[in-house]
Structures are given as structure tokens and as C-alpha cells.
Amino acid sequence: MLLAMALTLWSSIFLIIKVGYCYVNLSRKKGTVASQSSTHEGAFLASRSIDGNKGQTYRECSHTALGHSIAWFQVDLGGEYSLESVKIYYRNDANWCPYRFRQFYLDVSNGSAGSTTTLTSQRKRCYKDNTTALATPPSVIDISCKETARYVIVETTYNAQEAIYLNLSGPVLEICEIEVYGCSVGRYGESCSRCHGCSTCDIISGACQCGVSFFGPNCSNACSVYCKGNLCNNVTGSCTNGCEIGYYKDKCKWTCNPGCKNGCNRNSGSCDNGCIDGKYGIECYDVCSVGCISNCERMTGTCMCKKGWQGEKCRECSPTFYGPSCEEECSPHCYNGTCYVNNGSCIDGCTRDYTGDKCTQGLYETSPEDHGTAIGAAVGASIFVVIAVVVGVVTLRLRRKRDDSSKAQKDERKESRIKYEKETTYVNRQDHSLPGKDHSLPDSHVHLGKRPANLKTQEIGLYEIMDSGNGENKTYENDVIAKTVAPVTNTSNDASEENGNVYLVINESQLNSSHYDELHVQN
Template identity: 35%
Template sequence: MGFYMCNLFKLYFWIYIWTYILYYTTCYDQLVFTNKTEVSSSSTYEDKDSRGSADKTIDKNVNQIYNNCMHTATGKKEAWLRLDLGDIYNLKSVKIWYRNDRGDNLNTKRLQGFSVLTSHSSDISLDDSNLCYEDPKNETLNTILEVECIQTARYVTIHKSDNEEAILEICEVEIYGCPRQSYGENCVPCDACKFECDVTGRCDGFGCVKNTANLGPYCKECKAGKYGEDCNNTCGHCARNDTCDNINGSCPGSCDAGYRGKNCLNACPFGKFGNDCNEKCGYCANNKTCHHISGSCNGSCEPGYYGEKCLTSCSSGRYGDECKEKCGHCVNNETCNHISGSCNGSCEAGYQGKKCLTACTSSKYGKDCQEKCGYCANNKTCHHISGSCPGSCEAGYYGETCLTGKTSVYLIDPTSMRKKIAYASDVRSKSMGEDKKLSPFEEEINNSLKK
């Protein structure tokens, strides 16, 4: 019998020891202190036997009967308990001893659906606080429970809301973690971080310190071409294939052609290309931008330009799309506008219009088509440049342009004219003693009368 009782005593002893280790010990610092931590609650329930004040949750008494616990007022839809740790800490977990004298099915029924919120300041509302834990409300909770809360904060609030009634009955609270700028079970300094870390050793947004001997659990040098948290980001287009900063991704020098920005991730803006995006795109068709690296136009050029980058104007005598059009007849052989094809001055004789491509219309010729054609036979038009008729002249006109008239010859009676010519010739011979001979004019008229 004595042997049996001895072994039973040993069994109960080890159960007690392991229970104490599981529930009352931790490798992280315990951050709640009776003489330093301040505590408050949303309300306080009082009756003739007890007062459920908030300070009972930090008195180091883990007895979980009603008189040792805080108790918020009944009839409220919101209840909370807030602890002010007095300084900002790297938090690991929050441990709660809840009332356990109501029966197994009722002990933590009022706690189901609770949440743990944190903040740096007491001025921050519950709605704006950081949520680090929320009970899913799908199972009965233990009366002693510890929830993870990886945050950096000074204020920790245990919160419960319910549309019917919200009540908290918490007997003791302990919060575990490390002083600021330290992490891990032994709260070692965050030497690998530029500024701060959380309780797991993960650095904040300022990242890791380069070339540190103690890189910590997260600060490992990224491979070339990678940067950022967990080295998940790819470096930009650094010049000369340089690797970027393993923390912020910035390039050590300039960017490759076609890119800009501290990290060289941004392509040149619209209308720019090349080194530092200083080059201006050419005249790409339809107002499209050029390739941000090479400057080449993806399609054709605007009228008046050619080449891969559409930067070269049409050569002399050419204009329009792909410079396929030939300039018109500009005066003095001047070249036309490389875009529109219009002549900068006037046209050569025989042509008209802005581009000097249109020959003078019927019955006109010469400079600016201001000259009127002569009397070409069969009502044919003259040459648009010289004004010459393509064949003979109308009756009564002669010359290349058929502008010289013979109309005076046909106004005189032929028989009468012959007599006058003979008489005039007679008189001249007698008075001058010359042989009878017609003057050139008389001879021409006489020949015309014989026709």
C-alpha cells in the first residue's frame, strides 16, 4: 500500500511540475509588472460581495474564482481590458487566465469571439488599432490560454463585442516578448537590422545592415540581381549589368538606355528614348512613341521623314509618305516642302497650284498661267509652257504662237488694190528713174491677192 501511494505521489508531482512549466514559464520576457503596468477596463461590475476592478488582472494572483477576477458591467454590447506596458516592446504572445468557477460549458462562453488589439498610443481608437489575434468563435476555449501576437506596441487591449451582451471576466494577464530592438527567446539585439526588428528578428522597412557578421534569421545577402525582403524582387536595368542594392534595389550608377528612376525600372516616358531618356523620338506615324531603347518607330514615319527612327527629312526633290512622292515644278528648280510637297515660292512657267504639279488649263500658258494662247488652228490649245501652237494658225494669223494678225489685207478689194500697187510703182519709177519694182510690203500684199 505504501509503495502504491509513493508512486502515486510521484505521478502527481511530475504532473504538477509539467503543468507549471507549460502554463507558468516562458523563454521570452514577461512584460507585465504590478508597479509599472497600468490597466483599465470599459466598465466595472460591482455587487455586495465583490468589485470586479481591472487591477485584479495584474496582481500576480492566478486563482480563477469570481472574487479574484475583473468583471465588466452587464447589459453592454462592448467590453474591453487595456494594459499600458509603459514602453514600446516587441510582443510575442498574450496569456489569459479566465474565470473557471461557472462550470465547464459556461466558463469561457463569454470570452468566445474575443480579439487582441495593439497600438503605440492611447489616443488611437480601437477601430484604428492593429489586430494581432481574433478568436474564430468555433470552439470552447480553455480557461488558461496563450495566443500569439507578433507586434511592436505599448498598449494591448483584449476586446469583446456582441449585439446582445458583451462581458469579460479575466483573472490574470501576462504578456511576453522582448525589449525594443531585440528578438528571440533570449532577446538578443537586432544587430543585423538598420533600425528595428520584430520579436522574430525580421527587420522593419529599413531593411538589413550590409556585410554584418550576425545576419540573424532573415538578413541573408540576396543573390546578384535580387533585392528586398526575402530577396523576392528583381533588380532593374542597371547600366553595365551592375547589380542593384540588395535592400532597396537602387542602381549604383546610371540606368541602361531606355530606363530611368532610382531603381531603373521605369521605361522612358512617351516621346523619349536612349541614355537617361534624353533623346527625343522622331516623327513616328500616327503620333506613336518610338521604342524606349533604340528610338526606332514601330511602324512607318510621318509624311516627310524616313529611316528607322524617322528623324531624316526627305532628300531634295522628294516629299510625303516614305518620301515616295516627287516634287512639282517649283521655280528655279527649288525643292518643295518635304512634308506637304508645296513649293516655297512660285511655279515654273506652265504650271500652277501649291505643289506646281498642275499644267496650265486650256487656253493659258506661261508664268503663273497668266498668258492667253494665240489663234491655233482647229481650236487646239497651245503648249502650256511656251504657248506655241501644235500645228498651224487660224486664218489671218501667223507665227509660232499664232498671235500675229493679217486681217488688214482682207479689208481691201483685190482688183482695186492691184491697180493702186501698179500706179504707185509707176509713179516711183518715173520720179526716181528706177526700174519698175514693188516694195517688200507691196510684194507681200500682191502675193496674198494671187491666192
């Protein structure tokens, strides 16, 4: 008996060394329990799969019942363990291929198969078979499964066509043996050595397996706050679920250009979703011109221009506009209509009749500086006119007063005037004949002096003295009393020249009725 036990022990050691596994087969440890969704004929129990017997015949395997919509098999390890791999031995009779094993999947979880459903956050999938008829998966399969879990679950919903032909339909699992390899949490490697610097580590390398938001050999590095869900790889720190909007690269520490619309490419940082309004370029760094009517083209920046702008990207002022925003229009009096962009000065000078840098001042217009002078002159002229009007009114009143006084002394004044004229102009009222002539004469003759002999006629005018008051400036006005007479030859002894004398015939009645002060001759 003792010999048999010793042989069994050494056989186990030999098999472990032979196969190369030094990880613990957790399926065989004390406290491990196997269970399944149903049991065929009540006799093919799940425990057959963890009894150490690797035979693959019908009688050596566990077997779920026919006619169900799902079949599952699970190993409860009794607590969390660091798993390395799972090895499954499936039924493989000489005349019975493992066609029911198609499309199974292997999950691990901290919840049992009965309390969890596939593809939820409570399960992690280690493997999914994609074999289709007529092919079959291998009857012995070794699956890598580096996870930390309590339950190992094999599950299927596949209904094999071969079984339907035999009236044996429904998903069925026929697992003969299952081996789950790993170590206790906090250990790693084939010898299940203790992890260094952390409570849990990679089952193969011993690298620390950090909790949420930490990574590195000793889990001392925090994941980037821009990792989605604050989750990153325990070893590298790469963000597991990608980056928050606006960040990129493995650890999401690079900032996307704010010109990107809805973030940027995780790897390159390019703006895959385009640019926000007003930006263009691969990474949306370039700014559309203010001269664009609306947004510019995403890659080139070309656009339709506002009034006053020109060019493909509307970055230049049109020739007839100037200013920082190209909103000021050159003067219409610029020659060719063009001006300098910076200050609006006309490039080719001004058109006719205009001057100035911007050709806005007419040649015959007063400048703004002259307006004050013009206004002062106008005010002065107005004051002068007012004064003149006042003086005129006063003068008129004085004249009327003088005229009234003159009327009272009319006869005396006329007589004295005639006497004065007799003295100065040789007026003769008594002699009624010219020397050598015998004809009737008017009341008076005015001797005008000697004139050239060939003068046939001469216009004589009476003028009124318009005295300014100081006796210096006099103006004479024509009167209708002027007469035209023929020259008369003087045969008197006192004639000293050959030229004849000219006389103006003036009736006494005309002289008396005139209001003029003096007589003057216009030669």
C-alpha cells in the first residue's frame, strides 16, 4: 500500500517535470468545486472533470443534459487566484468527434456562472472558439488566461447539426478534465515566488499589477488624469480606454490643438474631425483671414473675400482700399483710384483740381485753416455795412435838412451862384450878340475856353457835387441839361490864338430851376 502511494507521488512529480508545468494545478487543490448547468441522465457529474483522470471516453467525462438553450461548466477555486492558463480535455471517442465543442468560450469572474451573464463587466473573456462545421476544435486545448479571479467558466449556446440528425439537439458540454494553473495572489512564476514591492503582480514576469489609476514596477506612478475612466496599463501606463477629448498619445499627456473640432487623432494628433470655425490646416493651427466673408476652406484657407480685400486667402487690401481692416476707400480724386495700403496716400498723385496726400482738397477751396480768416472777414464786412448804413441814414437826414434850408434861400443862392459863374466862366447876361454876329441869344453864355479849330461839336454836362464830407472825394453825375453846340469864331480884338472859342448856351430859366452847385465841362 505504501509502495503504491510512493509510486503515485513520483509519477505525479515526473509528469509535472515532463510536461514542464511548475505552476500549481488549482483544480486539484483542496476546496475546489466543479459544477455545471445540468447533468445528463443524472450520472455524468461535473466532479469527473477535476478528478485527475484525463481519459476522454464517454464514461470518463462530465456531461450536461440535452434540450436546453445554454450549457455551462465552472470551477470554483474558493477564492481569488492569479491565473496563468487553463487546459481542457474534451470527449473524443473513436466514433464521436468533438463537434459539440464548436464555438465555446472561456470566461473568468469573481461571480458564479449562475449569477453572471456573458460579456458583462463582471466577466473577463480569455478565449472564444470560432470553429464551424464540418471542422471541429482540438479535443485538448491549452488557453492562456492571465487574470485574477475565483471562477473559471466554460459556456456554449451552440447546437450541433450532427446531434440534431440523431435527435440529440441542444447545446451540450462533455468535459473530461480541466486544469487551471496559477498561483496565490501576490506570487508569480513557475515556482510561485513572492511579488516584489506590490501586493499583486504579473503571473509570469512578476511585474506589479497595480490598482486603478497606478502603474509601474512598484505601482508608484499615477495614470494620466486625461485617461478615459482614469484607467491605464499597469506596466506601461498607456491609457487603456483612450483619451479624454483634447488629448492624445499613449498616455494622453499631449494636448490637441484647440483648433481641432471634437479632439484629435489618438496617435498623430491630427484633427480627424475637422477644424473649428476660423481655423484651417492639417492640425488646424492656421487662422482664416479677417477678410473672409465666412469660414475658409479646411486645408488651403482659401475663401470668398469681403469688400476691400483680395487674394485667394483674402489677406491683401484691394488697390482702392486701405487701412488695417481694408475698410477705408481711397479718394475718388486719386489718379487711377489707387492709394498706399498703410496711410491712404494716392500712389500716382491727384486728378485735376485736387491736391494733398490723399487728394481730398480742391485747389480753389479754402483750407480749414482759412475758414477762420474768412469768417473774421465776413464779420468785419458785416460790421462795416452796418456802420455805412448808419452813416448813410445820418447823412441823408442831414441832407434833407440842408435841402429844406436851401429851398428857403433859393433865389439868393441862385443869384450868387450865377454871379460866381460869371466871374469864373465868363458868363455874359447883357451882351446879346457874339462879336461879328447878329442873332438872338439865350440868357447866359458860358465861356469854355479855347478849343482846337477842327472841333465840330463838344458835349457839355452839368454835374452835381457829391461831397463825402471832407471836401476831398467828389463824384459827378450826368444831368439832362447838357447841350451840344457848334463852335463860334471869335473875331474880337482880345483873341490871341487862331483857335475859336466854344460857348455853352444856358437859359436863365434852366439855371434857376437846377439844384446843382457848380457847372463842369466834360471834354
